[in-house]
Amino acid sequence: xxxxxxxxxxxxxxxxxxxxxRAAQRKLLAEDERVFIYGQDIADFGGAFKATKGLxxxxxxxxxxxxxxxxAQVGLAIGAALEGMRPIVEMQFADFSTCGLTQILQHAxxxxxxxxxxxxxxxxxxxxxxxxxxxxxSQSMEALYAHYPGIVVMTPATVxxxxxxxxxxxxxxxxxxxxxxxxxxxxxxxxxxxxxALPTGKAxxxxxxRDATIxxxxxxxxxxxxxxxxxxxxxxxxxxxxxxSVKPLDTDTILGSxxxxxxxxxxxxxxxxxxxxxxxxxxxxxxxxxxxxxxPMRLNAKDTPVPxxxxxxxxxxPTARTITSAMRDLLRS
Amino acid sequence: xxxxxxATRTEARPDENQTSTLTxxxxxxxxxxxxxxxxxxxxxxxxxGGVFLGKGQEALSAAIGTALRKGxxxxxxxxxxxxxxxxxxxxxxxxxxxxxxxxxxxxxRDGNIHRGKPRDxxxxxxxxxxxxxxxxxxxxxxxxxxxETGVVGATCIGDGATSTGSFHEGLNxxxxxxxxxxxxxxxxxxxxxxxxxxxxxxxxxxxxxxxxGVAGYxxxxxxxxxxxxxxxxxxxxxRAGSGPQMVVADxxxxxxxxxxxxxxxxxxxxxxxxxxxxxxxxxxxxLIASGDATRAQLDTMRNQAAAEVESACGTxxxxxxxxxxxxxxxxxxxxxxxxxxxx
Ligand SMILES: Cc1ncc(C[n+]2csc(CCOP(=O)(O)OP(=O)(O)O)c2C)c(N)n1
Ligand SMILES: [Mg+2]
Numbered sequence: 001x002x003x004x005x006x007x008x009x010x011x012x013x014x015x016x017x018x019x020x021x022r023a024a025q026r027k028l029l030a031e032d033e034r035v036f037i038y039g040q041d042i043a044d045f046g047g048a049f050k051a052t053k054g055l056x057x058x059x060x061x062x063x064x065x066x067x068x069x070x071x072a073q074v075g076l077a078i079g080a081a082l083e084g085m086r087p088i089v090e091m092q093f094a095d096f097s098t099c100g101l102t103q104i105l106q107h108a109x110x111x112x113x114x115x116x117x118x119x120x121x122x123x124x125x126x127x128x129x130x131x132x133x134x135x136x137x138s139q140s141m142e143a144l145y146a147h148y149p150g151i152v153v154m155t156p157a158t159v160x161x162x163x164x165x166x167x168x169x170x171x172x173x174x175x176x177x178x179x180x181x182x183x184x185x186x187x188x189x190x191x192x193x194x195x196x197a198l199p200t201g202k203a204x205x206x207x208x209x210r211d212a213t214i215x216x217x218x219x220x221x222x223x224x225x226x227x228x229x230x231x232x233x234x235x236x237x238x239x240x241x242x243x244x245s246v247k248p249l250d251t252d253t254i255l256g257s258x259x260x261x262x263x264x265x266x267x268x269x270x271x272x273x274x275x276x277x278x279x280x281x282x283x284x285x286x287x288x289x290x291x292x293x294x295x296p297m298r299l300n301a302k303d304t305p306v307p308x309x310x311x312x313x314x315x316x317x318p319t320a321r322t323i324t325s326a327m328r329d330l331l332r333s
Numbered sequence: 334x335x336x337x338x339x340a341t342r343t344e345a346r347p348d349e350n351q352t353s354t355l356t357x358x359x360x361x362x363x364x365x366x367x368x369x370x371x372x373x374x375x376x377x378x379x380x381x382g383g384v385f386l387g388k389g390q391e392a393l394s395a396a397i398g399t400a401l402r403k404g405x406x407x408x409x410x411x412x413x414x415x416x417x418x419x420x421x422x423x424x425x426x427x428x429x430x431x432x433x434x435x436x437x438x439x440x441x442r443d444g445n446i447h448r449g450k451p452r453d454x455x456x457x458x459x460x461x462x463x464x465x466x467x468x469x470x471x472x473x474x475x476x477x478x479x480x481e482t483g484v485v486g487a488t489c490i491g492d493g494a495t496s497t498g499s500f501h502e503g504l505n506x507x508x509x510x511x512x513x514x515x516x517x518x519x520x521x522x523x524x525x526x527x528x529x530x531x532x533x534x535x536x537x538x539x540x541x542x543x544x545x546g547v548a549g550y551x552x553x554x555x556x557x558x559x560x561x562x563x564x565x566x567x568x569x570x571x572r573a574g575s576g577p578q579m580v581v582a583d584x585x586x587x588x589x590x591x592x593x594x595x596x597x598x599x600x601x602x603x604x605x606x607x608x609x610x611x612x613x614x615x616x617x618x619x620l621i622a623s624g625d626a627t628r629a630q631l632d633t634m635r636n637q638a639a640a641e642v643e644s645a646c647g648t649x650x651x652x653x654x655x656x657x658x659x660x661x662x663x664x665x666x667x668x669x670x671x672x673x674x675x676x
Binding site: 069076 | 460506
C-alpha cells in the first residue's frame with residue numbers, strides 16, 4: 001500500500017459514497033415533507049463536496065443556503081425539530097462544527113432528557129483526512145460528540161451504509177451526528193443501493209478471521225482490510241469489525257469476535273487521547289478480560305494537529321502499513 | 334393561555350383590554366409575589382441551586398408575555414417570571430421546578446429558570462446565553478414552512494448576552510430569513526457584576542438593530558405603559574410580516590444577580606436615578622392616575638396573588654421529590670440506541 005493513499009476495497013462499482021449520500025437526501029426530500037437541508041453553499045452551488053448537487057432545483061425552498069453561522073445553523077435546526085420538522089444540517093467540514101458545539105452538545109443533546117420532547121436533527125460532518133487538507137479541514141470528531149449523552153454518532157464505512165444509515169439518521173427521533181468520510185466520497189464505489197440494512201447500533205464483520213480482531217470504523221475499515229489481505233498471504237486470518245456507529249457501540253459484537261480470536265487491535269483515525277479506541281479497550285478490559293490471549297492494542301493518529309503536507313500527513317494517521325506492523329506485534333505477543 | 338389559571342386567580346374584567354397596563358400589572362404583581370416567596374424559600378433552605386429574580390424587570394417581561402398569543406413561540410430568559418406567567422405557565426409549575434417536585438415539567442432533571450414546555454411553544458432555555466435566539470428562529474422557520482401565518486416568536490436577553498456570538502448569529506439569521514422574531518433586550522446595567530461599559534462600546538444597544546437590518550425600538554423599562562405600548566407594537570409588526578424586531582429597554586436590576594449575590598458592587602447613583610425606579614411602583618401610580626384602578630383594587634390584586642402563591646408553593650412542597658432508583662437514566666428517546674444502562 002502506498003502510504004499516502006487511503007485504502008478502499010470496493011472500487012469497481014458505479015455509485016460513489018458521495019452519490020449515496022446525495023441519493024439518500026433526495027429520497028428523504030421526496031418522501032418526507034418534514035425534511036429540509038440547511039448549510040453553507042448547498043443550494044444552487046450544491047455544496048463544497050456536491051453532496052446536495054441538483055437538490056435545490058428539484059426541491060425548491062428545501063435546500064437552503066445558510067449564513068456562516070454554525071451555532072445558529074444548529075439552533076435553527078433545533079427549533080425546527082421542536083416544531084415537527086426533520087432538519088439536516090450540512091457542516092462544510094467537520095472541523096467547523098466546533099463553532100456549533102454549544103447548540104449540539106448543550107441544547108440538542110439535552111433536549112429530550114430535560115423536557116421529554118425529542119430533538120430529531122441530523123448534523124452531517126464531512127470528516128477525516130485527505131492529502132493536503134491540513135489541520136482545519138481533516139478532523140475526525142466522533143469521539144468528542146460520542147462523549148456527550150443524548151447523541152447518536154454514525155460513522156459509515158461503505159457506500160451502502162452511507163445510504164441506509166443517513167436514511168435511518170433522519171428517522172431516528174434523537175440528534176444524530178453523521179460522520180461521512182471525505183476520502184471515501186469519491187474513492188469508494190458500489191454497484192447499487194440496498195433496500196435493507198443492519199440497524200444502527202449493530203456492528204458488521206467486514207472480514208471474518210480467527211487469529212486476531214481489528215475493531216475500527218469509517219475509512220480505517222478499508223486500511224484494516226488491506227492489512228488483513230496482506231497478512232492473509234502469510235497465512236494469518238484477521239477479523240475486521242466495522243462498528244458502523246461509534247455510539248451506540250456494539251460491545252456484544254466486539255466481545256463475540258475477541259472470544260473467537262483472543263486478540264484485539266482497535267484502530268481509529270482520530271487523535272489518541274481518550275476516544276473510540278480507548279473506549280473499545282476499556283470495554284474489553286472490563287467485560288472481556290478473560291477472552292484475551294494478549295494485551296489489547298490500539299492505534300490512532302498522532303497527538304498533534306493534522307499536518308498539511310502529504311509526507312507528514314501520511315505518517316500522522318494509521319495506514320494499512322502501520323496497522324499491519326502493529327498487527328504483527330500483536331500476533332507475536 | 335397554555336394552562337387554565339388556578340381558580341383563585343383574579344378574573345379579568347370582561348371589558349379589560351389585553352394590551353392594558355392593568356393586565357400587565359396582574360402578571361407583574363403575581364411574578365413579584367411569587368419571586369419574593371421563592372427568595373424566602375431559598376433563604377430557608379427549601380430550594381437547592383440558584384434563585385434568580387426579575388425584580389425591576391416585571392413590566393418589560395409582562396409586556397412581551399401579554400403581547401404573545403396561544404400558538405406563538407416564547408423563549409424567556411433569566412428574569413422573565415412575569416412573561417412566563419402571562420404566556421401561560423401556572424404558578425404551580427414554576428414552584429414545582431424550583432422546589433424539585435417530580436410532577437413539574439422538568440421532573441428534577443433541571444431547575445429554576447431552565448424550564449419550559451416546548452410542545453406549547455414555551456421553550457426551555459439552556460444556560461448558554463444567546464442560544465435561544467437561533468432556536469426561536471428555527472421554530473418560526475418551521476411554522477412558515479408549514480404554511481402558518483401570523484405567528485410570532487419572541488425571546489428575551491440581557492445586555493451581557495448581547496455580546497455573545499450566538500446572539501449575533503441568531504439575530505442575523507432571523508433577519509436573513511425574514512422571520513417574525515421579536516428580541517427583547519433588558520439592558521439592566523449589569524451582567525452578573527460587569528457594568529455595561531465593559532460589555533459594549535456603541536452608544537446605545539439599539540443602534541445594533543440597524544446593523545442587522547431589523548427594526549429597533551428604545552424604551553424606558555421602568556415605565557410599564559411605555560413597555561406595553563412599544564412591545565405590543567413590535568409584536569404586531571412582526572405578526573404583520575415586517576421581519577425581526579428588537580426592543581431595547583433601559584432599566585436596573587434591583588437585586589443581586591442571584592439570591593446568593595449581595596450586589597455590593599451596585600452603583601448607588603443608578604439606584605437613585607430614574608432608571609432605578611421600581612416598575613411596580615410606577616405601574617401603581619400610572620393605574621391610579623389614569624383611573625384604571627383604585628389603590629384598594631391594586632391591594633386586592635396583591636393579596637389575591639399572595640394567596641395563589643401560598644397555595645401553589647404549599648402544594649409543590651408536599652409533592653414527591655425525584656427518586657434516583659426510579660429515574661430512567663436514558664438520554665435518548667430511542668431506547669434501543671441508548672447506552673444509558675451501561676457503566
Ligand atoms: C455563554 C454563557 N457564558 C456565561 C454564563 C454565566 N452567566 C449566567 S448569567 C450571566 C450574566 C448575564 O448578564 P445579562 O445577559 O446582562 O443578563 P442579566 O443577568 O443581567 O439578566 C452570566 C455571565 C452563561 N450563562 N452563558
Ligand atoms: Mg444584564
